Amino acid sequence: MFPICAPPLVDGVVTIAGDRIVAVGENLSGQRAVDLSEVALGDVALLPGLVNPHTHLEFSRLAHPLGHPGMPLSAWILEVVAYRRRIEASAAESAEDARRAALEAGLQECLACGVTTVGDIVTAGLDEVLQCPAPIGWYLFQELRGQTAQAIAAQIDLARQHLRPVTSRPELRPALSPHAPYSTARELVAAACALSRDASCPVALHLAESREELQLLATGGGPLRDMLEQLGAWVPAAFARASAPRDYLQLLDTAHRSLVVHGNYLLPADWDYLAQRAARMAVVYCPRTHQYFGHEPYPLPDLLRCGVRVVVGTDSRASNPDLDLWQELQVTARTHPGVAPAEIVRMGTLNAAAALGWETEVGSLAPGLRADMALVRIGGHQLPTDPHETLFDATSVVCGTLSRGSFTDQRRQR
Ligand SMILES: [Zn+2]
Structure with missing residues (x-):
C-alpha cells in the first residue's frame, strides 16, 4: 500500500465507510478484510486514485x-x-x-x-x-x-x-x-x-x-x-x-x-x-x-x-x-x-x-479523504529496497479502480 502522504506499508489495510477512508494501517470495520491479491489474481499495489x-x-x-x-x-x-x-x-x-x-x-x-x-x-x-x-x-x-x-x-x-x-x-x-x-x-x-x-x-x-x-x-x-x-x-x-x-x-x-x-x-x-x-x-x-x-x-x-x-x-x-x-x-x-x-x-x-487545490479530498490515502483507489498488478515477486521500484516494472498495470468506496471497473478486475 502506497498512502503517498506516508511511507509504503507491506500487507497494508485500509478501512473505508461509505465513500470515505476512515483508517489507514488498521482494520476498524469489524469484518474480515478483502484480500485484494485475490481480487486481482496476483500481487497488487494499492494507491490513491x-x-x-x-x-x-x-x-x-x-x-x-x-x-x-x-x-x-x-x-x-x-x-x-x-x-x-x-x-x-x-x-x-x-x-x-x-x-x-x-x-x-x-x-x-x-x-x-x-x-x-x-x-x-x-x-x-x-x-x-x-x-x-x-x-x-x-x-x-x-x-x-x-x-x-x-x-x-x-x-x-x-x-x-x-x-x-x-x-x-x-x-x-x-x-x-x-x-x-x-x-x-x-x-x-x-x-x-x-x-x-x-x-x-x-x-x-x-x-x-x-x-x-x-x-x-x-x-x-x-x-x-x-x-x-x-x-x-x-x-x-x-x-x-x-x-x-x-x-x-x-x-x-x-x-x-x-x-x-x-x-x-x-x-x-x-x-x-x-x-x-x-x-x-x-x-x-x-x-x-x-x-x-x-x-x-x-x-x-x-x-x-x-x-x-x-x-x-x-x-x-x-x-x-x-x-x-x-x-x-x-x-x-x-x-x-x-x-x-x-x-x-x-x-x-x-x-x-x-x-x-483538492489535496484535502483526493490524491493520498488518509483518514477523511475520499475512498478513491487504484489497484496496480505488480510484476516482480521480490520487494526491492525501494518498494516504489516495483510500480515501474514494465509489466505493472492498473487492474482495478475504486471510486468513492466502490469497485467500478469490473472489466479490468478480471
Ligand atoms: Zn492541452
Whole structure:
C-alpha cells in the first residue's frame, strides 16, 4: 500500500465507510478484510486514485492522434480546427450528441485506467456538460479564447457564467483555462486569474509549448502567425508588443492557483520563479504528447532540482494514443531514470491533487479523504529496497479502480 502522504506499508489495510477512508494501517470495520491479491489474481499495489490534471475529453472518441508524429504545433492546430468543423457539420449525429459521447467515453476510460480525478478543458457550455453523469471527480476548465475587444468581453461573460456554483453535483469543480498566448489576449488571461481568485478555483494555460510560440511572442511572426492568418484569426494588435512566457507567468501568479501546461521551453530563470511559488503554481508535463511532437528533451530533472511542482498529465487523444495516466507515469520513469520512483508516483497523485487545490479530498490515502483507489498488478515477486521500484516494472498495470468506496471497473478486475 502506497498512502503517498506516508511511507509504503507491506500487507497494508485500509478501512473505508461509505465513500470515505476512515483508517489507514488498521482494520476498524469489524469484518474480515478483502484480500485484494485475490481480487486481482496476483500481487497488487494499492494507491490513491490517480489524478490526471490535464486532458481534453472532447477528443476521447479519436482512435488515433490527429496529424502525424513530429508535425509542427501550428500544423496540428489546423487539424484540430478541421476535426471540430467535421463534428459540427456531421449529418450522422448532432454536435451536442457527439461531444457528450466523447466526454462519456473519456470519463469511462479515465476510470478504467485508475484515474478518479481529472482536470478537463471543456469547450461545450456548462449546461451541456451537466447532462453527463460523472463517475469521477471532474474539474471543468472552461476554455477561453479571443483577442478582439468584443471576443474578450464575451469570454469574460462566459467565464462568469461557468463559475456559478453547481451545488447539486459536488464531483464537478468549475475552473478556467485561457487557452494559450497565441490564441488568448493577455487581458483575458488577467481577467480569468481575477475571477479565479473570487471563486477559489484553478486556472490552466498552455504555455511555452513550442519554439514557434516563443517566436510569435518575441517577433510577432512565424508559423503560428501564418496559421492564425490562414484561419482568419490574426489580430495584429495582440502581438504589437514583444513579450515572453515570463509575462504570462506573472499573470498566472495573480490567480488563486495555476497550472502551466507543458512549459517545454521555459528558461532557467522561469524555473526559479515557479519554484518560489510552488504552493500555488505547478507545471504539467505530458510525456507522450511531448514525444508525439518531437520536442527537445523535457527538463524534468532540472525543474525538480529547482523545486518546481511538476505533475504529469495525458493531454488528449488528439496528441496521445489513450488517456492512461499510468502509462504516462511509466514513460516518465523510463525517460528520466534519474528521477526517484517515489517522486514520479506523487506527480500522478498527491502533487497533482495539490496542483488543482483538492489535496484535502483526493490524491493520498488518509483518514477523511475520499475512498478513491487504484489497484496496480505488480510484476516482480521480490520487494526491492525501494518498494516504489516495483510500480515501474514494465509489466505493472492498473487492474482495478475504486471510486468513492466502490469497485467500478469490473472489466479490468478480471
Ligand atoms: Zn492541452
